[in-house]
């Protein structure tokens with residue numbers, strides 16, 4: 001039966017589970033549980049014992065940072081399904097799932113306390129250069145493995161049905177990312193100061209921009225290219241030297257790959273705008289993300305020996321041509337979704353913490369203004385942004 005677990009109740013619950021108790025070692029009296037909740041939605045505890053530690057994540061019946069906002073509990077079930085679905089393709093890039101309790105809406109996974117949240121590392125200036133290549137590979141391998149190219153379509157359609165039920169969190173994305181910021185008077189919007197009033201007013205009255213946003217809504221809800229992470233910002237990645245892990249797959253949904261890539265890029269861009277001397281570093285990371293993605297996806301495509309059951313009719317030359325067409329389409333989506341993320345993290349409900357790390361308030365206001373204007377440009381011009389050079393020019 002569901003009940004929110006505090007540290008004491010969680011420890012007592014783990015003591016009833018022999019496999020997890022063995023991982024912790026010793027007796028339950030020797031265990032410690034420390035709350036490390038950091039995201040907007042759930043509670044997270046690290047439980048440590050003499051032999052090891054566990055990360056325990058539980059849904060609350062509301063949004064953790066806004067308890068007046070009711071939220072169904074099912075999200076941890078979708079996160080567990082996301083981990084199970086991706087295990088074969090990218091298991092080394094996500095935490096190991098150790099236990100799922102469907103009644104308590106509790107998942108227990110590998111503790112990554114040796115790692116640091118990428119957003120924190122970026123703000124503190126100690127992110128290991130090149131992490132974006134690993135994220136690109138993750139999106140490429142996971143994206144191919146959950147596409148019609150890699151699986152019999154009967155299996156794929158069954159998987160799509162599972163994630164098509166991830167309604168509550170998809171509603172959050174549709175509202176917070178691609179609707180609210182463009183609505184005048186929406187109570188969930190907020191921005192730094194009156195210095196941005198006129199920039200926000202432009203965003204909310206720009207019919208060319210709104211037509212671009214509508215096209216992206218159509219792409220997000222009408223495309224089933226692959227199973228997305230669905231919330232791939234820099235707070236959903238943990239790094240420790242060369243080890244780069246993607247966490248928090250609770251927003252998983254089938255959609256266009258450019259959604260994940262664009263969201264990640266936008267969060268790099270905001271860090272690059274907020275902190276001094278980051279721009280060439282930021283461009284290098286974005287290039288690595290894109291080449292990592294293309295190489296991984298192309299490699300899986302070239303090496304695909306008929307796991308999917310649709311026979312290829314293409315010659316090698318035609319396949320290369322088809323791949324190039326595919327990557328141009330992903331890049332157009334990527335540019336547009338990066339634009340949506342820039343705008344919503346600057347004036348929407350869930351903002352990027354990077355801005356507050358700017359050297360002073362004038363710098364922060366300018367960084368935010370740049371994010372809004374770049375976001376608009378990316379959305380409006382996305383149809384023309386078909387390769388990495390065009391994307392970097394637009395940034």
Ligand code: SR1
Pocket residue numbers: 039040041063172173176177231349350
């Ligand atoms: C109410 S949830 C707000 C945001 O936090 C999550 O991480 C997603 O980015 C969501 O849009």
Ligand code: MG
Pocket residue numbers: 039040231236248
């Ligand atoms: Mg999250």
